[in-house]
Amino acid sequence: MIVAAQNERQRAVSQRSAVDAVSRASSTLAAPLPPPLLRVADVSLEYRSDDRIVRATHQVGFDVYEADRFVLLGPSGCGKSTLLKAIAGFIAPVEGDISLAGAPIRGPGPDRIVVFQEFDQLPPWKTVLQNVAFPLIASRSLSRREATERARHYVEKVGLAKFASSYPHELSGGMKQRVAIARALAMQPRILLMDEPFAALDALTRRKMQEELLGLWEEARFTLLFVTHSIEEALILGNRIAVLSPHPGRLRAEFNSHEFDLGSIGSASFQQAVRRLHARLFEGEPTTGADAHSASQS
Numbered sequence: 001m002i003v004a005a006q007n008e009r010q011r012a013v014s015q016r017s018a019v020d021a022v023s024r025a026s027s028t029l030a031a032p033l034p035p036p037l038l039r040v041a042d043v044s045l046e047y048r049s050d051d052r053i054v055r056a057t058h059q060v061g062f063d064v065y066e067a068d069r070f071v072l073l074g075p076s077g078c079g080k081s082t083l084l085k086a087i088a089g090f091i092a093p094v095e096g097d098i099s100l101a102g103a104p105i106r107g108p109g110p111d112r113i114v115v116f117q118e119f120d121q122l123p124p125w126k127t128v129l130q131n132v133a134f135p136l137i138a139s140r141s142l143s144r145r146e147a148t149e150r151a152r153h154y155v156e157k158v159g160l161a162k163f164a165s166s167y168p169h170e171l172s173g174g175m176k177q178r179v180a181i182a183r184a185l186a187m188q189p190r191i192l193l194m195d196e197p198f199a200a201l202d203a204l205t206r207r208k209m210q211e212e213l214l215g216l217w218e219e220a221r222f223t224l225l226f227v228t229h230s231i232e233e234a235l236i237l238g239n240r241i242a243v244l245s246p247h248p249g250r251l252r253a254e255f256n257s258h259e260f261d262l263g264s265i266g267s268a269s270f271q272q273a274v275r276r277l278h279a280r281l282f283e284g285e286p287t288t289g290a291d292a293h294s295a296s297q298s
């Protein structure tokens, strides 16, 4: 039943976003959807200093539904990380609203956990298990024993049971990211926010981590908001993709991509989707074969 309901909802979401924003505007066929979990409504974000204002995003809006794997895709500097920080509650919009389950976001909270790209997110003096258990203990939502049990469960989930007593400096980059993912999932946030978490990994490890993340999602169906500038990664990991324009980021289009996974790479439809996304990303710019290559592989 859950899967059927999920499929039904996926179909409804597909109807709504199988398309970019252009055709979405003209569609009147979309089935009624449940309210979104996350609503980003016309959000503009800025960095202000004494002598200048940098506008990072301009009136960006999108909805993320329960169990979505929603990807923010855009070129470097278009404001993806800034948007994620705003959703996490670290930055307030200068215009527009962000709400989670209908409540405005006013600051950071345990319902939104971020996994960053950097490998130094883990306190080096704590073991893998302690790293995963620490936020659970600090939030006082569980007793120390319960927190350790839950942490052990997630450490196993990411395949690090044998390394539970290891320290971060004894782990590879991919293993450190697994710990960060376990730590985030253990908090059971309403939405998991990931900011290019695999970008600093080698290509093989990155592929493995994408596979593992999809495996974890298949099991737990958490809601994911994932930032990347890789078209290929967006198609593999996302069921919906929002394409942002270059600086300052504006929403250019929204694509439905739930039909793709790691097995789709190389198929004609996958390549066609890469080309469509590439065209949207580089709209209005002179295009070269090198651009296409770097955007889809990097």
Ligand SMILES: Nc1ncnc2c1ncn2[C@@H]1O[C@H](COP(=O)(O)OP(=O)(O)OP(=O)(O)O)[C@@H](O)[C@H]1O
Binding pocket: 047, 054, 055, 056, 074, 075, 076, 077, 078, 079, 080, 081, 082, 083, 229, 247
């Ligand atoms: N702390 C800051 N102070 C001032 N400007 C900033 C700050 N952080 C980011 N910016 C600017 O805001 C804009 C958006 O930056 P942001 O890091 O969100 O982009 P991004 O899409 O995540 O880029 P990348 O993919 O390279 O990480 C850029 O023009 C950047 O220079």
